[in-house]
Amino acid sequence: MVRQRLRSIWVAPLKVGADALAVGAALALAYLFRFGESLPDAQLQLLLKYGPWVLLIKLLVFAFFGNYATVWRYASINDLMRLARSTIAASLVLVAFLYVLRSVEIPRGVVTLDAMLTLALCGFVRLVPRLAQERVNPTMLASLPGPLRALFTSQRSTERRILVVGAGDAGESLVREMCRKGQLGYLPVGFVDDNPAKKGMRIHGVKVRGTREDIPRLVAQHDVDEILIAIPSASAEEIRPLVDICRWTGVKLKILPDLASLVNGPPRLSDVRELRIEDLLGRPKIELDAEEVSAYIKGKRVLVTGAGGSIGSELCRQVLRFGPSELHLFGRGENSIYAIYQELVPRRGETKISEIIGDVINKKKLVGIFERIRPEIVFHAGADKHVPLMELNPDEAVLNNILGTRNVIETCDDFGVERLVCISTDKAVNPTSIMGCCKRVAELYVRSPRFTQTIVTAVRFGNVLGSRGSVIPLFQQQIERGGPVTVTHKEVKRYFMTIPEAVALVIQAGAMAVGKEIFVLDMGEPVLIDDLARRVIRLSGLEPDKDIKIDYCGLRPGEKLDEELVGLGEDREPTAHQKIFKVRINRSMDDGALDASVRDLIRQAVEMDDLGIRATLKKIVPEYRPYLPPEVQSWTAKKS
Numbered sequence: 001m002v003r004q005r006l007r008s009i010w011v012a013p014l015k016v017g018a019d020a021l022a023v024g025a026a027l028a029l030a031y032l033f034r035f036g037e038s039l040p041d042a043q044l045q046l047l048l049k050y051g052p053w054v055l056l057i058k059l060l061v062f063a064f065f066g067n068y069a070t071v072w073r074y075a076s077i078n079d080l081m082r083l084a085r086s087t088i089a090a091s092l093v094l095v096a097f098l099y100v101l102r103s104v105e106i107p108r109g110v111v112t113l114d115a116m117l118t119l120a121l122c123g124f125v126r127l128v129p130r131l132a133q134e135r136v137n138p139t140m141l142a143s144l145p146g147p148l149r150a151l152f153t154s155q156r157s158t159e160r161r162i163l164v165v166g167a168g169d170a171g172e173s174l175v176r177e178m179c180r181k182g183q184l185g186y187l188p189v190g191f192v193d194d195n196p197a198k199k200g201m202r203i204h205g206v207k208v209r210g211t212r213e214d215i216p217r218l219v220a221q222h223d224v225d226e227i228l229i230a231i232p233s234a235s236a237e238e239i240r241p242l243v244d245i246c247r248w249t250g251v252k253l254k255i256l257p258d259l260a261s262l263v264n265g266p267p268r269l270s271d272v273r274e275l276r277i278e279d280l281l282g283r284p285k286i287e288l289d290a291e292e293v294s295a296y297i298k299g300k301r302v303l304v305t306g307a308g309g310s311i312g313s314e315l316c317r318q319v320l321r322f323g324p325s326e327l328h329l330f331g332r333g334e335n336s337i338y339a340i341y342q343e344l345v346p347r348r349g350e351t352k353i354s355e356i357i358g359d360v361i362n363k364k365k366l367v368g369i370f371e372r373i374r375p376e377i378v379f380h381a382g383a384d385k386h387v388p389l390m391e392l393n394p395d396e397a398v399l400n401n402i403l404g405t406r407n408v409i410e411t412c413d414d415f416g417v418e419r420l421v422c423i424s425t426d427k428a429v430n431p432t433s434i435m436g437c438c439k440r441v442a443e444l445y446v447r448s449p450r451f452t453q454t455i456v457t458a459v460r461f462g463n464v465l466g467s468r469g470s471v472i473p474l475f476q477q478q479i480e481r482g483g484p485v486t487v488t489h490k491e492v493k494r495y496f497m498t499i500p501e502a503v504a505l506v507i508q509a510g511a512m513a514v515g516k517e518i519f520v521l522d523m524g525e526p527v528l529i530d531d532l533a534r535r536v537i538r539l540s541g542l543e544p545d546k547d548i549k550i551d552y553c554g555l556r557p558g559e560k561l562d563e564e565l566v567g568l569g570e571d572r573e574p575t576a577h578q579k580i581f582k583v584r585i586n587r588s589m590d591d592g593a594l595d596a597s598v599r600d601l602i603r604q605a606v607e608m609d610d611l612g613i614r615a616t617l618k619k620i621v622p623e624y625r626p627y628l629p630p631e632v633q634s635w636t637a638k639k640s
Contacts, residue, residue: 015068016059018125023058026117027051030110054094058118061090080123087122091115159187160225163218165242167193167201167208170256170267171230177269179204186269189222212245219249228272229255240280247538255279277465277472277536288504289577290322292511296377296419297322303375304329305360305408306382308336310464311423314503315379316340320351328373330356331382360404366411374415379506380408380422383439387427390435391557394613395605401438403602406445413451421510422446424460424518426495429567430623433558437617437624441598444620447516450591457513459506460583461521462495462563471529475536484549485533492530492555493562495523509580518583520565520572568623589620 062068065086070079091111162178164171171191178186190209193199198208209218218224227246229239239255246253255275256267302319306312307329313336320327327344331337334357341355354373358365360382383401384390390397405422412420424443427436446458465472471494478485502521509519534544542548555561566572571584597620604612614626 012068016063019059019062019067019122020055022121022125023055023118024051026121027054027114029117030113033113034107034110053097054114057093057097058087058090061093062086062122065089079126083122083126084119087115087119090118159185161223162186162188163190163192163215163222163224163227164188164206165192165212165215165227165229165246166231167191167195167198167203168231170232172203173267174228174230174256174269174272175204175206179206189224190218192218212242215245216249219251224249224251226252226254229253229275230267232256232267236280243275243280243539247541250541275539277532277539280535280539288508289511293507294322296511297324297507299323299325300376300418301326301373302328302377302379303369303373304379304381305331306380306423307331308333308340309381310470310499311503311506312379312381313340313343314499315381315506316344318500318503318507319379320344320348320353323349324351324377326352326354326373326375328354328356328369328375330358330360330369332357332359360407361399363407363411366407367414370411370415370417375412376418377510378408378412378417378420379510380405380420382408383423384435385425387433387435387558388556390438391433394434394610395608397434397438398601398605398613401435402441402445402598403605405442406598409445409448409451409454409456412454412456414453416453419455419510419513420457421506421513422456422458423506424458426460426462426520426523426563426565428460429564429570430625431621432560432625434613434617434626435558437621437626440621440624441594441601441617443518444589444594446518447585447588448591448594449516455513455515457509457515457517457519459509459519459521460565461497461502461505462523462565463497464499464502465496471532472536475533476540479537479540479542479548482548484551485537485544486551486553487530487533488553488555488559489561490530490552491528491561492559493526493528495526495563495565496532497521497523505577505579508577512575512577512580518585519575520581520583522579522581523565526562594620 062083065082067079067083067086070082091114095111164175171193175188175191178188188206190207191198191203192210192212192215193208194211196211199210201208215227219227227249229242229246231238234242243253253275254272256272257279297319302324304312304315304319304327307316308331312331316327316329327348329337329341329344337355337357341353344353356369358369360366360380382404384393384397408422409420422442424446425436425439427433428439428443429436431437431440443458443460446456463470475485505521509521512519530550533550537544537548540548544550566583569586571586572581573584575582597616600616601613604616618624618626
């Protein structure tokens with residue numbers, strides 16, 4: 001501690017002293033370059049007499065511009081720009097000083113040369129600590145033969161040798177950070193880029209060694225430990241063949257994700273992550289109307305139900321970016337609410353964030369919370385989503401997905417909430433499951449004409465990649481256990497979308513809503529689950545049917561072979577956004593009849609009357625094709 005204090009005391013004088021030497025040398029060299037060895041006596045006298053004044057003025061101006069309040073070992077372009085501005089200012093002050101002392105005739109060439117040399121020498125002085133900090137550039141060692149490299153890198157034996165794919169701005173930024181922070185343990189050995197004009201060029205001392213076709217050779221030649229794909233603008237179609245080439249090398253593969261998901265400036269090494277299946281299934285980048293979204297969220301009090309879930313937590317992350325005055329995280333899972341709260345707090349800015357543990361089934365709790373915080377925007381993402389699980393627990397699906405949604409809509413309307421966006425699902429279309437049918441009933445409440453104080457809308461979409469309980473994490477767990485990977489049916493297809501992609505469109509749809517709409521997202525083309533399983537296996541460095549067996553176990557209770565986004569009696573209409581459509585539903589239900597049927601559902605749910613629930617749901621949603629699990633059949637047989 002004492003040593004640190006002594007060092008901090010001497011830092012500023014050392015900086016001033018270093019600049020004093022550089023400024024003095026610059027003035028002397030300016031005279032030398034201007035007059036050579038034939039320096040007139042009169043000019044020598046002026047140099048000796050006014051040199052200290054020049055030195056003092058420059059140092060004072062440098063201090064005024066904050067040149068001694070920066071850490072020189074982290075000197076950057078910004079520091080050099082500050083130095084340039086202060087050098088120009090110092091030269092102008094000197095010119096004014098000489099103008100006042102009219103008898104002093106220092107040649108203008110000397111003044112100009114002095115300014116240029118001051119900038120060069122003082123800039124070099126600032127770069128010396130940075131060069132000392134970084135010591136030997138590791139990229140210089142990367143090209144040495146193995147035995148010779150070992151002489152210099154014995155202390156760096158744990159460094160990972162990195163081949164960077166993409167010699168653009170992103171790749172340059174990452175390699176610059178690797179070179180600057182050698183202690184991180186990264187050693188860039190080369191770039192790969194498909195632009196032939198870049199081959200042989202060097203970026204921060206790292207050579208562009210070839211194209212993607214050279215990757216296997218370069219991995220073997222340079223003992224590469226990791227391949228880093230630094231092409232954030234590349235589509236999934238462009239990444240897939242690149243991954244196929246890299247996969248056969250047997251080294252670890254990492255990726256810099258789409259820059260659209262990076263909100264903290266240029267890419268950094270901390271943004272690099274393992275390659276995920278969504279990187280291979282992704283679709284063209286989604287463009288949002290940021291102004292339209294910001295107009296209805298910025299400065300507003302926002303509440304998110306189900307805030308700890310996969311969709312709810314991502315809603316919180318993205319909503320926070322638009323600057324709400326308050327963001328309230330409502331959910332029944334204390335651990336998940338705590339986790340998302342801890343994640344958001346460090347980047348909340350001026351937004352007030354609160355945690356609320358509660359259940360949308362409890363309307364009194366909802367009313368109490370709304371009285372306290374008076375939300376202006378509500379996103380309702382609290383729901384039960386697992387299809388087979390809800391087939392065994394239809395009472396919970398009714399209470400959470402129907403009663404809970406009705407409670408949220410009624411409370412929002414009673415308190416005059418400006419806008420409510422509900423999350424729906426493609427499983428609500430021609431439903432065969434309890435979960436999907438309950439979501440369909442919830443959509444009927446969204447479309448109910450009785451709610452006039454709040455703009456209520458619902459957004460319908462399919463499966464999301466990477467959510468808790470979804471198929472990809474299950475595949476990964478099965479692969480870790482050595483297989484087999486279970487697929488329900490060889491021909492089963494599902495729509496997939498990444499969580500950030502789906503949530504971004506949900507928020508955009510909220511901006512477009514005028515009330516009573518059901519929006520549906522463009523989910524792209526459906527994906528064969530069998531193909532998806534094989535991609536996940538290959539992404540793990542293994543071969544399907546050889547290293548990992550695939551078992552086909554049959555469709556589970558309530559599941560369909562193919563999902564649909566638009567059902568019978570519905571038409572899909574375009575909106576102002578090319579990825580969002582509005583569903584025109586040609587059939588409705590009288591509010592009185594709906595309420596009466598839902599009262600029956602709630603009574604049946606409380607009584608755990610599974611058969612009654614299915615019969616009532618069939619009455620509300622005629623296209624519902626109920627599935628009766630064997631467990632329910634046996635319970636029914638025992639009762640009878």
